[in-house]
Amino acid sequence: MGLFSVPSTPADRVREDFDREAWPHFREIYRAALRLARRPAEAEDLAQEVFLQAWKSFARFERGTNCRAWLYRILWNVNQQRVRKKVPVPLGSDGEARLAETLAAEEPTPTEIRDEEVASALEALSSEHREILILSDVEEFSYKEISTILRVPIGTVMSRLSRARSALRQKVRGTAAATALFANRPAAEGGTP
């Protein structure tokens, strides 16, 4: 890729930029879409719409800035529109969960954690919590990038993440405790002979 080999038309140049900056993220965006939509057919629609919008508005993308975060921002936007068309989640659930988290004192995190327990805890999380945890821990975006993607202030990112993490720990503690009940083990404090 020679810096000075100027392509013939402006459109070619945009295409070349797009190939270099946006296209390498295609598979990752598809996977992120699948995590959001959960069904491959919907994930395909989402990923296609993201790249279509990115392509059309690529002139507005500031070259040299974080293209990956820009694509995620579009993904979140497109996903919002998709979700809005669907039946909304019952309003109470998230609020209740939040209340429970606030009231619960933080117990220690279990040291022995199995992936299956985490998987079921993940399923039990609200979508808001699941999404922000994925952005932070799986996609490894910084707080600042997450605030751009979700279009919320950085303080909201921090408090939402903190609630999401403590909700995840609480759910994992719940499943770990349930597993321990079924496991054939002597009780921790003295126990029965």
Place this chain on the structure above:
Amino acid sequence: MTAPLQLRDYACAKVRRRLDSYLAGELSVDLSHEILEHLDRCPECRAESDAREKLRASFRRVAGATPGPRDGFEDEVRALLLRTPLKRPIGAGLLLAASLVLGAGVTGWLVLSRALAPEASRGADVVALDATAADFAALNHKNCARAGKWPRQAASPEAFTGHLDPRLAAAARAAVERLPGYAPVAAHECAHAGEMIFHIILRRPSDETPDGLVSVVVTRPGSALAARAAATTRLGTSRRLGYTVAGERASDGRLVLVVSSANERETTEMERAVLPALASAIAVR
């Protein structure tokens, strides 16, 4: 299970509140060192930190295990884009090229060639060290290695690597072995500008001034900095904030950066010496 939480201490409560941000690498250098110091002293908080790190790793495995697109889908979308006309094409490529050239001119890279680098041997040409990577490493060296109250030399092997997980401990020891004469000072994970890094501090032979300190900074493979630098970084040295930074991308995508007050040749030699040792000690996660 770790012991039930009894927050005897205001310090513990404060650390627990910030532990997640610390683990995410979002705290300032000062704050993360405060937490590091506390974790070194407090087994309960250390256990909680380890448990949360484990949960994080498990979450990453579970939530990250998503299949990629089916064969052909990528081509379908690409074909669709090619059919979609652009409304307002601009000559942004030229702008990008111009800014790169300008950036290179202003910062004054010194580009070095190298035959044996794992990445360089595969890549075509050796290019300049990414400016952000160099600044990042130099700042961490300034704020952590030089500003910290480190001993002349680590009191014992235990003090140097005892608190680290076995993989990082092995990496720190391997780095010291590859630099005969350099004394081990400290090794820890610390956070700087949103990046969690592994930081090894050494001291040059018979130099007890702050100038004798040398930092080896290793990023995480998928980190934003490593990803950003990945496209351009092969090997390079650069002068930042009065220090020399030599850096390179290891084959697993991590950046390995050495910062010292020595000259470019010496710093590059150190980087060459530690990279293979670090790369084999730290397996891809």
